[in-house]
Structure formats: C-alpha cells, structure tokens
Amino acid sequence: MAYKTALSGEERRLSIITAARPLFAEKGFHATSIREIAKAANVSEALIYKHFPSKEAIYDELLDYAREMLRVGLTGMEGMEYGTRTLVLLVFGLVEVIMLDVPGRIPDQKMHERLLFQSLTxxxxxxxxxxxxxRDNWENTVIACFRAAEEAGDVAESPIPPTNLMWFVHHLAMALNLCHLSGEAAFDYEVSREELAEQAVLFCLKGIGMTDEAIGEYYRPGELRETLDRVYE
Known part of the structure; x- marks a missing residue:
C-alpha cells in the first residue's frame, strides 16, 4: 500500500500560493475567499491560517515574481556607471521584459501579468x-542616470520629473503588452513582437528627450539584448 508523503512547511506554503494565484487572477483580491483558496489547495481553512496570518499575506507573496525580476535586474547592473548608456539599458530592459517572454520564467510571467491587469480593472x-x-527600488538609479545624461548633453532638460518619464515608458510597454496578453494579437502592427519592442524603445528614448546623436551611439538592440540576457541568465 502506498502512503502519501507529507509536505514540508515550505512545500505546503508554495502549494497554497499556487492554488491562490489563478483565483486572484480571475476574481481579484476582495472577491476571492479563504474558503475558495482552501478548496483549490485541497486543505482546510485552519491549515491556511497556520501558514498565512491573513489573505493579504497570501496576496503579498504573489509579488515575489516581480521582486525577483527586479532583484536580478538591479544586481546585474551593479557596477555600471550612471549615465546615458545605463539609461538606455534601463529603458530597453524595461520594455523588453514587459513586452517579450523571459526565458525560463514564462509561466510565472504570464500569471503575474494577468494578476496585474485584473487588479488594475x-x-x-x-x-x-x-x-x-x-518605485521604492528604482527611483534613485533612474534620477542619477537622467541627471548624468543631462549633464553630458545627451538628454534635454524637461519640466517632467525623471521618475514620471520612466513611468511613461513602463505604462506604454504595459499597454502594448496588453494587446498580446491572450496569446493572439488584438491589434496587428504588422511587425514581429521583437521589432515592435525595438520600435517602442526608440519611441520612448525620443520621448524622454534623448538626442538623435546619443540614440545613434547607445541604442544598439543586439548588444543591449546580449547584455540583458547575461543579466537574467
């Protein structure tokens, strides 16, 4: 007779989070109950509370994907000088990570995107x-890179705060990604997603006030993608 092996505490936590994720993605935070999570995880409500003090604590765990992506990205950029080159990489990386599938992380990435868009609506x-x-993790880097690029004459001074300029980049990439979230493009730009991402980066670099000379010198998609691949490998 075969016996089931009891899950460790960490394995049980992970199974609860895994069961809760599609519920939150479909129904949102307030409409999802602990009872539904317990049923999906095939455990009792009491066991849920043994591992998580509240529904909010489970929901917070779902941010782990974004935390990990951000941690990897920032760690991979350690040692890079603040300036135009790093600013271009920040814009390129932000658009690419949002719009294109990151190797080895696609299931978590897709679920995170659905959670985010469901939450927004x-x-x-x-x-x-x-x-x-x-905001808490990238503001200082963004501001320092913008200031250095402005001093070098590579970015025009703007009445718009640097952090808002970067948020515009982020939100544009999110909107473009939303058109592809189902797996089938809702709008046909008549280019591949890779080409669309490259065009979006170029649009964003011009939008933040970067000069044509600086774009010509630093915006080299092939080299930037190789750098990004090394960061996330």
Whole structure:
C-alpha cells in the first residue's frame, strides 16, 4: 500500500500560493475567499491560517515574481556607471521584459501579468503593491542616470520629473503588452513582437528627450539584448 508523503512547511506554503494565484487572477483580491483558496489547495481553512496570518499575506507573496525580476535586474547592473548608456539599458530592459517572454520564467510571467491587469480593472491592491515596489527600488538609479545624461548633453532638460518619464515608458510597454496578453494579437502592427519592442524603445528614448546623436551611439538592440540576457541568465 502506498502512503502519501507529507509536505514540508515550505512545500505546503508554495502549494497554497499556487492554488491562490489563478483565483486572484480571475476574481481579484476582495472577491476571492479563504474558503475558495482552501478548496483549490485541497486543505482546510485552519491549515491556511497556520501558514498565512491573513489573505493579504497570501496576496503579498504573489509579488515575489516581480521582486525577483527586479532583484536580478538591479544586481546585474551593479557596477555600471550612471549615465546615458545605463539609461538606455534601463529603458530597453524595461520594455523588453514587459513586452517579450523571459526565458525560463514564462509561466510565472504570464500569471503575474494577468494578476496585474485584473487588479488594475478591479480593486487595484496588487497593482498598487507592484508599483510601490518598483518605485521604492528604482527611483534613485533612474534620477542619477537622467541627471548624468543631462549633464553630458545627451538628454534635454524637461519640466517632467525623471521618475514620471520612466513611468511613461513602463505604462506604454504595459499597454502594448496588453494587446498580446491572450496569446493572439488584438491589434496587428504588422511587425514581429521583437521589432515592435525595438520600435517602442526608440519611441520612448525620443520621448524622454534623448538626442538623435546619443540614440545613434547607445541604442544598439543586439548588444543591449546580449547584455540583458547575461543579466537574467
């Protein structure tokens, strides 16, 4: 007779998070109950509370994908000088990671995107947590790169704060990605997704005020993609 092996505490936590993720993605935070999560995870509500003090704690765990992507990205950029080259890489990386599939992370990436867009049209809890995490971790780097690029004459001074300029980049990439979220393009730009991402980066670089000379010198998609691949390998 075969006996089931009891899950470790960490394995049980992961199974609960895995069961909760599609529920939150479909119904949002407020419409999903602990009872539904327990049923999906095939455990009791009491066991849920043994591992998580609240529904909010489970929801917060779902931000782990974004935290990990951000941690990997920032760690991979350690040692790079603040300036135009790094600013171009930031814009390129932001657009590419949002618009294109990241090798080895596609299932989590797709679920995270669905959670984010569902939250934006619902309770906004997950979305606000996602954006706050980004703001807390990238603001200083973004500001330093913009200031250095301005001093070098590569970016025009703007009345718009550097952080808002980068948020415009982020939100444009999100909107373009939304058109492809189902797996089938809702709008046909008549180019591949890779080409569309490259065009979006070029649009964003011009939009943040970067000069044509600086774009010509630093915006080399092939080299930037190789750098990005090394960061996330």
């Amino acid at each position: 619902g309770d906004t809890v997950f979305a606000r947590g996602h954006f706050k995490m980004l």
